[in-house]
Every structure is written in C-alpha cells, then in structure tokens.
Amino acid sequence: MQSRRHSPESEDHGIDLAPMLDFCVNLLIFFIITTSFIKEAGVTVFKPEAVTAEHEDSGNLLIAIRENGDIWMDRQRIELRDVRTRMERLHIERPDDTVVIIADKASKAGIVAQVMDEVRLSGIKVVSIAADPGA
Amino acid sequence: MRKRRDQGGGGHESSTGIDLAPMLDFVINLLIFFIITAVFVKESGLQVNRPTSFETPPDEQDAKSIQIQILDNGEIWVDNRAVDVRAVRANVERMSAVNPDSGVLIIAQEKAPTGVLVDVVDQVHLGGIYNITFSTTQ
Numbered sequence: 001m002q003s004r005r006h007s008p009e010s011e012d013h014g015i016d017l018a019p020m021l022d023f024c025v026n027l028l029i030f031f032i033i034t035t036s037f038i039k040e041a042g043v044t045v046f047k048p049e050a051v052t053a054e055h056e057d058s059g060n061l062l063i064a065i066r067e068n069g070d071i072w073m074d075r076q077r078i079e080l081r082d083v084r085t086r087m088e089r090l091h092i093e094r095p096d097d098t099v100v101i102i103a104d105k106a107s108k109a110g111i112v113a114q115v116m117d118e119v120r121l122s123g124i125k126v127v128s129i130a131a132d133p134g135a
Numbered sequence: 136m137r138k139r140r141d142q143g144g145g146g147h148e149s150s151t152g153i154d155l156a157p158m159l160d161f162v163i164n165l166l167i168f169f170i171i172t173a174v175f176v177k178e179s180g181l182q183v184n185r186p187t188s189f190e191t192p193p194d195e196q197d198a199k200s201i202q203i204q205i206l207d208n209g210e211i212w213v214d215n216r217a218v219d220v221r222a223v224r225a226n227v228e229r230m231s232a233v234n235p236d237s238g239v240l241i242i243a244q245e246k247a248p249t250g251v252l253v254d255v256v257d258q259v260h261l262g263g264i265y266n267i268t269f270s271t272t273q
Contacts, residue, residue, distance in 0.1 A: 017155050017156070017159055018155070020159070021155060021158070021159050021162065024159070024162050024163055024166055025162055027166055028162060028165055028166045028169060031166065031169035031170060032169055048249060048250040048252075048253035048254065049253075050181055050253050050254070050256065050257035050260075051257055051260075051261065052181065052257050052260035052261060053179040053180055053181055053257075054179060054180070054181070054182075055178075055179045056178050056179060056180050062178065065249075100178040100180050101180075102178070103249040103253075104249065105248065105249060105250035105253075106248050106249070106250065107248070107249045108245060108246045108247065108248070108249070109205065109243035109244070109245065109246070109247040109248070109249055109252050109271055110243075110244075110245030110246060110247075110271050112249055112252070113185070113243070113269065113270070113271040116185050116269075117185060120185060126182070127182070127183075127185075128180035128181055128182040128183070129180050129181050129182075129183060129249070129252075129253060129256070130178050130179065130180040131179065131180055131181055131253050131257070132179070133179050
C-alpha cells in the first residue's frame, strides 16, 4: 500500500481484476457444489453394454460389484451387510439421491439382487444397473 | 482510465481500495484444485424393479406376466424353451401382443452372469416393455 501511494501512475496501467475475480469465484462455487455430490465406487469393472441404457442424471451413489463378488463403494471395499447402514446415512443426508449398481459383466446375478435388496431396505427406491449405451 | 487520471491529486482513490491480487491468487489456486479433483461421473443404466419380500412369491404373482429364466450357465429360457439372446426380443413382442399390459419377470439363478441379465433387460426394452421385475432363485 505504502509503495503504491508513491506511484499512482502504475495503478492506472493495471487490468481491472474485479470481473475476472467474480467469474473465478463463480467457477469455484460451481466445482465445490458439483464435486461433493458424487460418491464414486473407486474400482474399475467391465460394464455390460445395452442399447437402451438411459442417462441417469441423478444417479450419484455408485456401488461397484466386481467379478469375484467384492462390493466397492466410496473407494473402499465393504461387506454386504454394511451396504444398508451406509445407504441409510446417505439417504438421510440427501433424500433425492439415487443408486446405480455397477456390476461386472461376469459378476453373479445373486449378489446384484442382494445388493439391490439392501439398498431398497435403506429407503432408496430408485436403483438401476449400469450399462454402457450403444453396444 | 483517462477519467481517473484526470481527477488529479493522483492516486488517492485507488490507494483506498483493497489489494485484490493475493485473494485472486488464492481463489485461482482453489479453483484449479477443484477442477483437477472433480469427477464428472455420468452413469447410464437400466432400471429394474425388485419384488418386495412381503408380496406373494414372484412365480405366483400374476400368471399373465412374461417369464424369462436365466440359468447359471447363461442359458435363457422363455416358455420352457431355451432361446438365444437375440430371440428374446421377438418372444417378448409376440407375448406382449397377446397381453399388452403384461410386465416381464426375469428369474435369474444365483450364479447367472450379470452380463446376460443386462442383455436380456436390453432386449426386453427393445421389445417395448419397460416394466421389468427381477428376482433370483437358488
């Protein structure tokens, strides 16, 4: 501040930062809001393909089921019996959330059904099975 | 710019403002951090129903619903016949022409691969039925 007072001329040559700052803050808020809503599964699975798969815009709780039957959620492996309590907690935080189960092509239908049941018992009624569109 | 210079007296007005530069640096750093860590997950999927446990067992639910069975080895059975996955659509279309309101019940055995299940759901969707219930048997 002190040095600037001595040279007012240099201030005149500067760019007006206020609009850029506004823009940056808006972008920042956007990213903060969008990032925190998605619970990634944190594991790679080979998804099945389906022509009629629809985009699940609100599907933000992702549960992955691996080929060997492991259940992954929020970047960690969890047990089947933990699915319900975790889902209940998340459902209370944001009741509009929906679940997408990302099951490996070779995973067993029985495990998918059990996970779907646990999710439904937690109170989340919209559950879908992930598939890559356009096979 | 010109206006400010003309005010004379030199720089008094500008020196009273807050210096935004450090704040801007900080905000941009935060912004970059969030852009990098952002995950843009757009999942696409198929929606299927599950029969609630309090309802009657699915096989007796209603006789009209089209039943498709998936065995452990991935075989698909419709109407007591083993069919290819590509024939599911034709079967569903034929049966929904007879009973237009009927839904589809997919009964998969525990160890049936999910890939086959999704293929069948896809074919049923192509056949024009979106009311699909999925249940499993031992």
